[in-house]
Amino acid sequence: xxxxxxxxxxxxxxxxxxxxxxxxxxxxxxxxxxxxxxxxxxxxxxxxxxxxxxxxxxxxxxxxxxxxxxxxxxxxxxxxxxxxxxxxxxxxxxxxxxxxxxxxxxxxxxxxxxxxxxxxxxxxxxxxxxxxxxxxxxxxxxxxxxxxxxxxxxxxxxxxxxxxxxxxxxxxxxxxxxxxxxxxxxxxxxxxxxxxxxxxxxxxxxxxxxxxxxxxxxxxxxxxxxxxxxxxxxxxxxxxxxxxxxxxxxxxxxxxxxxxxxxxxxxxxxxxxxxxxxxxxxxxxxxxxxxxxxxxxxxxxxxxxxxxxxxxxxxxxxxxxxxxxxxxxxxxxxxx
Amino acid sequence: xxxxxxxxxxxxxxxxxxxxxxxxxxxxxxxxxxxxxxxxxxxxxxxxxxxxxxxxxxxxxxxxxxxxxxxxxxxxxxxxxxxxxxxxxxxxxxxxxxxxxxxxxxxxxxxxxxxxxxxxxxxxxxxxxxxxx
Numbered sequence: 485x486x487x488x489x490x491x492x493x494x495x496x497x498x499x500x501x502x503x504x505x506x507x508x509x510x511x512x513x514x515x516x517x518x519x520x521x522x523x524x525x526x527x528x529x530x531x532x533x534x535x536x537x538x539x540x541x542x543x544x545x546x547x548x549x550x551x552x553x554x555x556x557x558x559x560x561x562x563x564x565x566x567x568x569x570x571x572x573x574x575x576x577x578x579x580x581x582x583x584x585x586x587x588x589x590x591x592x593x594x595x596x597x598x599x600x601x602x603x604x605x606x607x608x609x610x611x612x613x614x615x616x617x618x619x620x621x622x623x624x625x626x627x628x629x630x631x632x633x634x635x636x637x638x639x640x641x642x643x644x645x646x647x648x649x650x651x652x653x654x655x656x657x658x659x660x661x662x663x664x665x666x667x668x669x670x671x672x673x674x675x676x677x678x679x680x681x682x683x684x685x686x687x688x689x690x691x692x693x694x695x696x697x698x699x700x701x702x703x704x705x706x707x708x709x710x711x712x713x714x715x716x717x718x719x720x721x722x723x724x725x726x727x728x729x730x731x732x733x734x735x736x737x738x739x740x741x742x743x744x745x746x747x748x749x750x751x752x753x754x755x756x757x758x759x760x761x762x763x764x765x766x767x768x769x770x771x772x773x774x775x776x777x778x779x780x781x782x783x784x785x786x787x788x789x790x791x792x793x794x795x796x797x798x799x800x801x802x803x804x805x806x807x808x809x810x811x812x813x814x815x816x817x818x819x820x
Numbered sequence: 821x822x823x824x825x826x827x828x829x830x831x832x833x834x835x836x837x838x839x840x841x842x843x844x845x846x847x848x849x850x851x852x853x854x855x856x857x858x859x860x861x862x863x864x865x866x867x868x869x870x871x872x873x874x875x876x877x878x879x880x881x882x883x884x885x886x887x888x889x890x891x892x893x894x895x896x897x898x899x900x901x902x903x904x905x906x907x908x909x910x911x912x913x914x915x916x917x918x919x920x921x922x923x924x925x926x927x928x929x930x931x932x933x934x935x936x937x938x939x940x941x942x943x944x945x946x947x948x949x950x951x952x953x
Contacts, residue, residue: 580937587941591948598953673953 515685517658521705523677524661527593538586542579549574597662600675603643607634611646611653611666613692614699614793615759615772620715628719629747631759632772635704636660637711638681646672654690657703663689678705683768694795700773721750722762722819733815736808740801748819758798766820782813841902842924844895845932852888852939856881856946864952872952885943892936899928 610617648666656663688699725731743753775781787802902925912922
């Protein structure tokens with residue numbers, strides 16, 4: 485019985501900590517600033533831990549002095565001179581010095597994060613309601629456009645030029661670095677140097693309208709040779725339809741005016757309003773991180789666009805005959 | 821007609837009850853921040869460009885900071901003198917005009933201390949950040 489009471493008491497005292505434990509799983513995964521996979525993210529994570537440590541240190545000293553004055557020496561007389569020094573030293577000088585040290589550390593770090601020298605690859609990213617236009621500058625001066633997916637070579641310093649044609653967005657890949665605003669009328673810059681191959685998640689970090697939460701993107705960090713091969717494939721035009729159904733899908737795509745907004749290089753579709761779909765089937769997600777890519781999800785997206793992403797500019801084409809919709813979805817899912 | 825503080829033989833002159841001295845330190849801090857921010861913005865947008873150096877700006881903000889800190893220290897000194905009104909045993913928490921006078925002086929001194937640290941923190945940014953990037 486005593487044992488049971490002891491266990492109950494232990495449970496009562498440790499319950500808050502145990503209940504908070506599952507929250508720690510949020511610190512893990514492909515979108516965590518606390519699991520850095522790049523030089524910049526390592527610096528930001530180090531800043532976070534130093535800030536946390538500094539905050540805890542100040543709290544411990546101030547609360548320690550408080551407990552000392554009110555509990556440990558409660559019944560003893562306090563010397564006025566000594567008390568003044570405790571208040572001045574523990575309450576003012578110590579926190580000021582610790583905060584100044586953290587500020588200096590943060591400022592030095594900020595200067596390091598804004599060093600744009602030594603970059604080997606340049607990528608222009610435009611945040612648009614609610615997707616990402618991505619343009620790779622190649623060595624021969626040509627540009628390769630894709631959407632909602634960024635691939636990076638491991639160990640290379642990559643310069644990003646960030647812009648927006650509509651409202652303020654913010655470009656953030658927590659595993660690789662800090663966030664930078666994308667401001668209409670301006671081009672902002674950031675540097676990322678990934679250190680671990682893998683797949684990560686990026687997101688818009690500035691509220692930008694009703695589908696803000698559905699403005700995500702996939703980031704794949706690859707070995708250098710694999711990256712070069714991937715970029716070569718992305719630069720190539722779309723592969724022609726492989727069978728009659730896919731051919732019917734291409735015709736439906738062109739006949740229904742999809743090419744007015746979307747480009748599929750190698751076809752008559754040369755629209756610039758929406759995402760480039762030349763290799764849409766090879767991407768990890770559809771609708772800026774909304775759905776996986778396969779024929780079924782393409783069909784859902786085309787037929788129910790406004791339901792999947794509220795207020796999106798693309799109209800839903802649910803009125804199309806089912807066979808046309810299926811053929812179009814098949815064609816797009818095969819654009820690898 | 822009863823004069824104010826007639827009951828309090830230690831009462832300082834009525835004009836000493838002004839709250840204005842209390843606001844001087846934080847106002848200097850706010851002005852320093854505003855002027856430093858606007859000067860840096862104009863410097864980067866119109867003078868050296870977004871990749872330019874902050875070297876020339878550092879001396880401008882350095883002088884501005886020294887002037888601001890001197891103003892805050894002077895105000896703090898006035899606050900300290902106001903707080904020292906009376907003798908060693910004087911309180912500053914009773915309902916008398918003398919206590920209010922000392923209390924306002926002490927508050928001025930503390931606010932000047934806060935403003936001093938904050939102004940120095942603002943100035944640190946141009947010490948460690950070298951370019952408009």
